Amino acid sequence: MLEVRGLEVRYHAAVAVDDLDLHVEEGEVVALIGPNGAGKTSTLLALLGLVACRGEIRYQERTLNGIEPEERVARGLVLVHERRQLFGEMTVEENLLLGAFARYKRGERHLEGDLERVYALFPRLAERRCQLAATMSGGEQQMLAIGRALMARPRLLLLDEPSLGLAPLIVKEIFGILRRLKAEGTTILLVEQNARAALELADRGYVLEAGRVVLQGPAAELREDPRVIEHYLGIHGEGSG
Amino acid sequence: MDPLIFGFLLSDGLISGALYALVALALVLVFAVTRVILIPMGEWVVFAPLTQAVLLEGRLPGTVWLSAGLLLVWAVLDRRRGRTPLLLALAAALVVAAGYLGLAVPALAPLVAILVVLPLGPANFRLFFEPLPGATVLVYLILAVGLHFVYKGLGLAFFGPEQFGLPALLPGEASVFGLPVPRQGVLMVVAAGALMAALYLFFARSLFGKALRAAAVNRIGARLSGISVREAGRVAFLLATGIGALAGVLVAPLSNASYEMGFLLGLKGFVAAIVAGLSSYPLAVAGGVLVGVLESFSSFFASAYKEAIVFALLLPVLAWRSVSSLALEEEE
Numbered sequence: 001m002l003e004v005r006g007l008e009v010r011y012h013a014a015v016a017v018d019d020l021d022l023h024v025e026e027g028e029v030v031a032l033i034g035p036n037g038a039g040k041t042s043t044l045l046a047l048l049g050l051v052a053c054r055g056e057i058r059y060q061e062r063t064l065n066g067i068e069p070e071e072r073v074a075r076g077l078v079l080v081h082e083r084r085q086l087f088g089e090m091t092v093e094e095n096l097l098l099g100a101f102a103r104y105k106r107g108e109r110h111l112e113g114d115l116e117r118v119y120a121l122f123p124r125l126a127e128r129r130c131q132l133a134a135t136m137s138g139g140e141q142q143m144l145a146i147g148r149a150l151m152a153r154p155r156l157l158l159l160d161e162p163s164l165g166l167a168p169l170i171v172k173e174i175f176g177i178l179r180r181l182k183a184e185g186t187t188i189l190l191v192e193q194n195a196r197a198a199l200e201l202a203d204r205g206y207v208l209e210a211g212r213v214v215l216q217g218p219a220a221e222l223r224e225d226p227r228v229i230e231h232y233l234g235i236h237g238e239g240s241g
Numbered sequence: 242m243d244p245l246i247f248g249f250l251l252s253d254g255l256i257s258g259a260l261y262a263l264v265a266l267a268l269v270l271v272f273a274v275t276r277v278i279l280i281p282m283g284e285w286v287v288f289a290p291l292t293q294a295v296l297l298e299g300r301l302p303g304t305v306w307l308s309a310g311l312l313l314v315w316a317v318l319d320r321r322r323g324r325t326p327l328l329l330a331l332a333a334a335l336v337v338a339a340g341y342l343g344l345a346v347p348a349l350a351p352l353v354a355i356l357v358v359l360p361l362g363p364a365n366f367r368l369f370f371e372p373l374p375g376a377t378v379l380v381y382l383i384l385a386v387g388l389h390f391v392y393k394g395l396g397l398a399f400f401g402p403e404q405f406g407l408p409a410l411l412p413g414e415a416s417v418f419g420l421p422v423p424r425q426g427v428l429m430v431v432a433a434g435a436l437m438a439a440l441y442l443f444f445a446r447s448l449f450g451k452a453l454r455a456a457a458v459n460r461i462g463a464r465l466s467g468i469s470v471r472e473a474g475r476v477a478f479l480l481a482t483g484i485g486a487l488a489g490v491l492v493a494p495l496s497n498a499s500y501e502m503g504f505l506l507g508l509k510g511f512v513a514a515i516v517a518g519l520s521s522y523p524l525a526v527a528g529g530v531l532v533g534v535l536e537s538f539s540s541f542f543a544s545a546y547k548e549a550i551v552f553a554l555l556l557p558v559l560a561w562r563s564v565s566s567l568a569l570e571e572e573e
């Protein structure tokens with residue numbers, strides 16, 4: 001479904017992603033883990049076309065080079081941004097509906113079913129559908145960001161650290177949702193610092209360091225890898241996952 | 242003060258206030274979505290009644306060729322974008338056809354004039370601002386000032402220096418609270434109110450309007466939701482030019498029109514927009530009315546200083562705004 005070859009992202013002189021190869025198959029959940037500054041976010045932004053990059057990105061058998069981010073979203077490549085990027089002065093429901101804007105523009109007018117589906121996944125959003133996004137708690141905002149992405153009916157959902165800065169209980173809740181999405185067959189590329197939870201959910205994983213893939217393989221194998229255990233599983237919160 | 246004079250000054254102020262309010266709304270909209278302070282707006286506003294006037298004289302105005310030409314340049318720039326160039330070429334042909342229609346049927350001239358001016362906004366955005374995404378407010382401002390001079394020159398070339406009188410769309414006078422007011426003035430205020438209500442509904446209710454707001458407040462969030470920020474910019478420019486052209490056509494029968502009126506008009510709209518911190522639509526309307534009323538009363542009491550008094554309004558507003566953080570600075 002997604003095939004990336006020789007991806008390179010530079011900010012001026014600094015190389016953030018260096019010759020990265022990566023692929024995601026239909027129905028798979030793939031984890032991308034690595035320390036701060038490894039280039040995980042840069043990779044996702046490049047996939048969406050939000051930063052300039054070199055290399056080839058193929059999605060659904062077609063190249064994405066030269067295609068605008070909006071068009072990529074319309075084709076089902078949808079990102080939940082590290083910083084969520086909600087519309088703070090708009091209500092929860094307006095945020096969700098705007099998530100479906102690409103579909104609305106194509107002429108799809110029946111978004112109620114999608115709203116109900118998101119509200120069923122996140123009952124808290126349903127209770128707060130008229131609340132302004134900016135006034136919600138961090139966990140609720142993360143749910144809204146994921147809900148907004150789902151409104152676009154993603155074929156490949158890119159998630160950038162959905163557990164960032166959240167209490168363990170909320171993290172558990174969010175990973176529960178991701179598990180449900182996986183069970184429904186959603187293809188996911190998940191970037192996480194919480195390697196334990198990510199590798200428990202994922203089918204396969206990549207470990208990124210300083211912009212390069214240093215390890216990759218089935219998630220079950222990565223969980224047993226001594227380097228991963230030492231660097232990524234040892235320190236992280238036991239309670240999550 | 243004589244209540245009758247007070248009434249006249251107030252109604253005069255409200256009528257020009259409606260004009261400034263519309264121009265201010267257009268400026269706020271454009272700034273919110275694109276960060277462009279649209280100085281040439283005033284020129285485009287007067288281009289509409291001037292186009293109408295020349296049509297009524299039985300000549301095809303230069304704005305017709307300008308509009309059609311810009312659309313064609315745009316079509317060439319976007320030649321690889323599927324059906325877009327074809328649609329743009331079609332729009333250019335439509336503009337020319339509308340011009341000839343306006344010649345043949347004088348009653349349609351006001352409508353034709355708006356239609357002819359309409360493409361100027363989005364085409365200028367596409368040609369001059371879109372190639373510089375993410376430039377600073379200052380760069381855009383310099384570009385806008387440059388365009389203002391270009392359009393002022395074009396205005397002189399197309400329409401000459403003279404003033405044109407235009408027939409009222411609604412001739413005669415109406416009595417408002419016992420005060421005789423030109424029907425055209427009533428039309429101006431009512432149309433402005435209706436347009437504001439329509440804009441409010443558009444931004445508050447329709448998903449397209451919300452998408453435009455979304456593109457204004459959070460570009461990355463908008464793009465993540467599949468909203469094209471460029472398209473939002475084009476739509477903002479289109480709406481703004483439409484609002485401005487309509488306001489121009491409505492007000493011209495009351496005040497005449499000449500190419501050099503545009504700048505001052507745009508500047509007064511800008512003062513009103515500054516009152517609103519270039520960010521609040523309701524405040525922009527309030528600012529427009531304030532500028533109109535202030536202008537009307539100062540032209541009675543101190544007519545030599547009437548412009549100075551309006552622009553002096555900027556000082557307390559700017560002082561107050563710089564204390565309570567200007568929207569402009571926050572965003573940068």
Ligand SMILES: Nc1ncnc2c1ncn2[C@@H]1O[C@H](COP(=O)(O)OP(=O)(O)OP(=O)(O)O)[C@@H](O)[C@H]1O
Binds near residue numbers: 016038039082193
């Ligand atoms: N806009 C930018 N300008 C300059 N350098 C940047 C920019 N964005 C990221 N970088 C740099 O690129 C490198 C990779 O950053 P990136 O955000 O992709 O890392 P990350 O793996 O997502 O880290 P984290 O886990 O902390 O989110 C870092 O060294 C960062 O400082």
Ligand SMILES: [Mg+2]
Binds near residue numbers: 040
């Ligand atoms: Mg990151």
